[in-house]
Amino acid sequence: MAAVTSAATPAPPLSGSHGHRPRIARFGWLFGGVWLFFLIEPAQTALAHESLALRVYGVVTLLAFSAWYLLIFTFVRSTSFRLWEDEVRRGWIAIGVLLALAALTVPACRGESLATLVYIAAAAMMVLPARHAFTLTGVFVVVVLVLDAFPETESGASLVFSMIVAALAVWGIRQMIARNIELLAAQQTIAQLAVAEERARTARDLHDILGHSLTVITVKAELAGRLITVDPERAGREVADLERLSREALADVRRTVSGYRPVTLAGELAGARAALDAADIDAELPTALDEVPGERRELFGWVVREGVTNVVRHAAARRCVVTVTRDRVEVADDGRGPTDEGMGNGLTGLRERVEAAGGALTVGRSPLGGFLLRVTLTGVK
Known part of the structure; x- marks a missing residue:
């Protein structure tokens, strides 16, 4: 059996919002599908059978396995590896279906069907908690090493290496994406705090400016009201002062909103x-x-x-x-x-x-x- 390399691991999701994904993101499944090339040897084994029914059966089961793997990859990738992070049961169901499809390839692909374990290990890292995924990968390693003792299977060491590398690679991608998500969340929090701080500053400044200006305007208006019959000339001066203070208060408000108001x-x-x-x-x-x-x-x-x-x-x-x-x-x-x-x-x-x-x-x-x-x-x- 030829070694299946760590290329079975998917590429990380492209950046961009889910609502406005780049055009290339629509073909993201190709990044996972291209590595299914390494299932060609199990396919060749299936096609080498003399029985037409067995050849067709082998190709159909491999296609079904590949389709389900791509479906998992596409869904998980579209949600930045967060689709089932809190739904372990759904993750195990997805892996269980993948295991069942892999088992169906055995009659036609024989020992070469073990290559599917690399993809199952990678998929497990996508949809299961890390502890569960590493445990499952460990079980696969033990199974391959045990089967390697039989003459029907070969290259067990290279298959073990491929599974471990694939699992670690996907785990690394998950960690990287998790850190990026945390970074984005922190940036959003910082932006929200900056907005809140700016709102508080504006509210504080407006209170200080208008509180003072309106207080003086109120006092002068009351004074002008009392003087209008007693001393009309002074009352006129107070009214003129009111106009000046009102204009200054308006200018202060404008400077406050623009952030440039010297005190x-x-x-x-x-x-x-x-x-x-x-x-x-x-x-x-x-x-x-x-x-x-x-x-x-x-x-x-x-x-x-x-x-x-x-x-x-x-x-x-x-x-x-x-x-x-x-x-x-x-x-x-x-x-x-x-x-x-x-x-x-x-x-x-x-x-x-x-x-x-x-x-x-x-x-x-x-x-x-x-x-x-x-x-x-x-x-x-």
Whole structure:
């Protein structure tokens, strides 16, 4: 018997989605079918019989064996070796049918029918759990070595080698495909996390921007409403300011969506003064920012924005003090003080920013008797 080489192993599936497979993938069964060439010697043995019935029988059984092998290969290949990974019973049924068809070739092909064991070992690696497939291959090896003691069979060692190589090759392909599937799943997870992170960033930024801008707009609108009969000229200025703030808020939203929206500490302090003045709250703000490192000013700007917005919106305060040092920023007021409601979306988003920078955010009661927001970056370079 001529050695059946490891070429009986199938080629790995082509890449591409199941819904849009490349044109070459439609002929993938050919990659498995071409190696059936090594069944030509059992076919020659069958055709050498004097009986026409036996010759026809041998060819038909070999064709049936080949067709079932190709059917297994095609189905498994189309599902990236995952068709029956959780359905062991179906896998054993497929292998059982293949074994039965191989047994039917024995009357016509005699000892040459042992060549079918190579294909059965390869198919077992396709549809069975690795432990079951290796056990079955081991049984085949023992059977071939036992039969090799009889003169009717020859080249048992080469057949054993072919079975082992075929089984290991298909097992290797399964492992490679499994790793590729895991890699694709990891890439999809990373992409989903990136989308979620971008959504969280946009939601956080929109809250911070619109929360501050709309608070100032609301305060100025109320002020303009009170002044419209008392001081129409000042009321007109407030209305003009409302238009400017609305345009700035719209521009901020657009920059947030596009991902390009600079925030500066100096700009936020200027905005804080305008918001506090409009709300008739005494403001004590720093005038010099020289000692604050440049890389910290954007984060400190976010702290000032969120802290002052909360003072104007919730505190009912008459005084607000903003303190900025090299590694700390505080916003304190003399209003209602902390409540038991916990942090809102704004402070939650600010905490995420601070923790991402390696700092700490704390809230509590201020020395003025109201609310205190403190962010510290001590030890952060």
